[in-house]
Amino acid sequence: MKTLKFAMAVAFVAGAAVAAVAADKTINQKGKVFSQTEITVKKGEPVNFLNDDNIVHNVMSTTTGNEFNVGAAKPGTVTPVTFKAAGDVRVICAIHPSMKMVVKVTD
Ligand SMILES: [Cu+2]
Numbered sequence: 001m002k003t004l005k006f007a008m009a010v011a012f013v014a015g016a017a018v019a020a021v022a023a024d025k026t027i028n029q030k031g032k033v034f035s036q037t038e039i040t041v042k043k044g045e046p047v048n049f050l051n052d053d054n055i056v057h058n059v060m061s062t063t064t065g066n067e068f069n070v071g072a073a074k075p076g077t078v079t080p081v082t083f084k085a086a087g088d089v090r091v092i093c094a095i096h097p098s099m100k101m102v103v104k105v106t107d
Pocket residue numbers: 032056057058093094095096099
């Protein structure tokens with residue numbers, strides 16, 4: 001709970017753009033598991049990857065047109081990621097290959 005409060009504080013400090021994002025577009029990573037296996041967003045709409053775990057995670061994708069790599073994210077870090085191209089984006093954690101999910105990006 002302490003970690004989550006910290007994360008929310010970080011999100012707040014990061015600015016209005018992050019704070020305004022709906023909670024349901026946030027993916028948690030507690031226990032080395034993405035909180036949803038699938039989420040649908042519009043092109044340009046951010047997905048907030050919240051590390052509410054107690055270890056470092058590194059969310060990334062190599063899906064063509066939507067490649068990204070947030071780098072090593074410490075516990076309490078929230079990283080908004082937007083997607084440029086419509087389609088299914090395979091998202092993983094570079095550190096924990098068992099962490100997998102799909103972001104479905106629509107036009
Ligand atoms: Cu991880």
